[in-house]
Amino acid sequence: MPVYKYTGRTRRGNMKKGTIESVSRSQAIVELREKGIRPREIEETKATIFNRDISIGGDKVKNEDFVIYCRQFATLIRAGISIVKATNILAAQTESKGLKKVLYLVENDVKEGHSFSDATEKHPKVFPPLFVNMVRAGEMSGSIDETLDRLAGYFEKQNNLRKKIQSTMAYPVVLLIVITAVVIFMMVSIVPSITSTFADMGGELPAITVMVMTMSDFVRESWWLGILIVAIVVVVFMYLYKNNKQFNYYTHMVLFKVPVFGKLLQKSAIARMTRTLASLFASSVPILQSLTIVDKVVGNPVIGKVILQSRDSLEQGKALSEPLERSWIFPPLVSQMTAIGEQTGQLDYMLGKVADFYEEDVDRSVDTLKSLIEPLMIVILTGVVGLIVMAIMVPMFSMYEQF
DSSP states (O other), rough: OOOEEEEEETTOOOOEEEEEEESSSSHHHHHHHTTTTTEEEEEEEEEOTTTTTOTTTTTTTOOHHHHHHEEEEEEETTTTHHHHHHHHHHHHSOOHHHHHHHHHHHHHHHHTTHHHHHHTTTTTTTOHHHHHHHHHHHHHTOOOHHHHHHHHHHHHHHHHHHHHHHHHHHHHHHHHHHHHHHHHHHIIHHHHHHHHHHHHHHHOOOOHHHHHHHHHHHHHHSHHHHHHHHHHHHHHHHHHHHHHHHHHHHHHHHHHHHHHHHHHHHHHHHHHHHHHHHHHTTOOEEEHHHHHHHHHHHHHHHHHHHHHHHHHHTTOOOTHHHHHHHHHHHHHHHHHHHHHHHHHHHHHHHHHHHHHHHHHHHHHHHHHHHHHHHHHHHHHHHHHHHHOOOOOOOOHHHHHHHH
């Protein structure tokens, strides 16, 4: 994005010099005036590391910022405001620097005669394929306001679902970290000071005490080895996860098989897939193109494989529901509702109902898990600490009996 060097006067009458990054000279003037600076001279200059913002991750925008943008944009278009004006308004008021820059670029492209869908397609890190293709279909059908409203509702539901899943998964992780910290503290500080007394007195110690003492010695003397092993495992796992498709596939398959949490992840993925397909079909996006988009949006290779099989099935003149029926990942409800939708010509409606069912099911499952996880983790913490205390108390009782 161009950088402009300016000289201007503030509201207090003081002269101010500086640089500003903007899509055009006229837009830079508007932005300076919004900051309370009346520019007297402004000219484009070369961007250097000293006068430009450092952006990590390119145009990446937080999911929450994009959801807010979608809802506000749909509301403005529904109110009769033009796309150019609505884009300018949202670019000026958003707090996300990445989204602000991209929206000004989109506004500039639309002013030059490009369609809104083509302008957003240039920024895939901000606007996903689902957004671009549904907007393009809305432009062609003349129902851009309805399409944007549908998109806003879709992204809001997906964001809420993602937050619930993340909060449920994060809770046991945090408690596990707390348990680990408590155990390390006891192993490093408490156990050595007490068990050293037992070692000095001699005699045979209980197996549980010997085990705890051995663990304590390892934590104090070889802690670096434990950290090294964990770091190596994490690095190797992340490398294979990102670069090996087969490893990535089996990782997701194993996650679906994990007790309790696997079912939750499975239902969440099915809800996202069916909701996305329903939104695309309702926006008149071609079905084969819709399935390709869904494969990218779902981001799960296990489900993605079945989606691609469904696309191949359609190309061969077969039903969309056949691969879903053969796959273990999809319950009978999904394939049966899909088959009914194909037969009645109401596939978007049926898929929407399936999405509603699984979204509500995920909500109930999350609430149930939250109520069960806390007492379960407390029991685990009590058990671990109790084991260490028992290892200390058993020899002490033996000492008392001898005296």
